Amino acid sequence: MKIAVCWKWVSIGDPGGPSSSDTRWAGVSAADEAALETALGLVDSRQGTVTVVCLGPPAADVALRAAIAAGASQAVRIDGSTALDSRHVAAELAAVVSGSDIVLCGDFSLDRGTGSVPAFLAHELGAAQALGLLQVAAPAGDTSSLRCLRRLDGGRREVVDVHPPAVISVEGSVARLRRASLGAVVGSKAAPVAVVKAGVDEHATAAVVFPYRPRARVLPPPHGDVLDRVRGILDVGGAHTSHGDVVVLEPAEAARRIVDQLDAWGYLQGSSTAADPAS
Secondary structure, three states: OOEEEEEEOOOOOOOOOOOOHHHEEEEEOHHHHHHHHHHHHHHHHOOOOEEEEEHHHHHHHHHHHHHHHHOOOOEEEEEEOEOOOHHHHHHHOOOOOOOEEEEEEOOOOOOOOOOHHHHHHHHHHHHEEEEEEEEEEEOOOOOOEEEEEOOOHHHOOOEEEEHHHHHEEOOOOOOOOOOOOOOHHHHHOOOOOOOEEEOOOOOEEEEEOOOOOOOOOOOOOOOOOOOHHHHHHHHOOOOOOOOOOOOOHHHHHHHHHHHHHHHOOOOOOOOOOHOOOOO
């Protein structure tokens, strides 16, 4: 089994920025480490190789050599800016991991946290995808699929069988990366890291990241006496009323209704230019 693990180099609070060589302020997320441990666990039960791929500056070589010390077969760094948007990052990763049976990612990084790269990557590779997994196991006697556990709303769980080629992402709680031996750590200092030059212009494709700020709610003017107003503010002294609506709509109209409601709540930006959900 040929497994690729995609890591995201993250630099937070570093005065030198993402390209700084000061690794005290940089590294990879717990979810990315969980992805590597999951991959190593799979090759422990099945023969295979694990390649760790990271897009980032030369400072990321430190993390890649740590991955080799933990048991990765090889490491590849795509020399590019971490400011690239998700779809261009996925395109760069796809060029390196193409041909892998399984591509493992963390479910989100510590800087943007969108979790969109695995989905873009699955599209680029034309592979199946299973995202946000809680467990990944290799069923005994089955060498062609993985048995995965995924979280659903309302505390429910879903068991899915994933067949290669596939892109899967795992939560940080899935596994903790094994501790490398002292000999492996020392040996990894001289381990080679293959470097591939990114093929996109970082300035033309830089991601626009902004914090989410919900739209201010429109509240009705106060009414009633002082006691009624206090009760309304504190939400006490009365039964809670439901604001749900039960509607029966055609798929296109239902999608339009959902988009309109999300826009009213402030989840969408630039709704005037949003695509028609029916298209």
